Amino acid sequence: MSAQTFDKAIGIRGGYSAGFEYRFYTDDANSYKFLLATRDDGIQLHAMKEFHEYDLFTFSEQLSLFYGLGVHFGYEQWDKHYVQNNTSWYEERTALLAGVDAVVGVEYLFYEVPLSIGFEVKPYVDVLGRDFFDLELFDFAFTIKYHF
Numbered sequence: 699m700s701a702q703t704f705d706k707a708i709g710i711r712g713g714y715s716a717g718f719e720y721r722f723y724t725d726d727a728n729s730y731k732f733l734l735a736t737r738d739d740g741i742q743l744h745a746m747k748e749f750h751e752y753d754l755f756t757f758s759e760q761l762s763l764f765y766g767l768g769v770h771f772g773y774e775q776w777d778k779h780y781v782q783n784n785t786s787w788y789e790e791r792t793a794l795l796a797g798v799d800a801v802v803g804v805e806y807l808f809y810e811v812p813l814s815i816g817f818e819v820k821p822y823v824d825v826l827g828r829d830f831f832d833l834e835l836f837d838f839a840f841t842i843k844y845h846f
């Protein structure tokens with residue numbers, strides 16, 4: 699594949715962890731992604747190192763595979779239900795959140811315009827938060843990015 703004519707991308711991610719992302723490429727096969735996402739009534743910042751494979755799909759050089767690892771931190775909120783003396787109420791709770799992410803996906807880059815669409819899954823493990831250990835394997839998302 700010929701060299702890229704861009705080295706940055708901004709976009710949106712629609713899924714369980716939905717938000718805005720910024721990616722910058724260090725070369726054709728490596729990039730770093732920062733995702734500001736919302737989930738569980740909170741906000742998380744994800745930082746990931748990604749690797750790109752362009753020659754896996756012989757039917758289209760515009761379709762690429764990417765995968766990577768990273769970390770996230772932020773907070774989450776939830777309502778805790780209390781019952782006492784025949785009275786019931788909810789109190790809002792907040793907890794700091796931190797964990798580890800993985801990502802794998804495919805992305806189609808349009809040559810006519812500097813846009814790409816993608817589909818990815820981003821499993822993660824929260825090691826701090828409401829639960830000490832929370833594993834989510836199926837954080838699927840669609841993405842659209844503008845490359846510049």
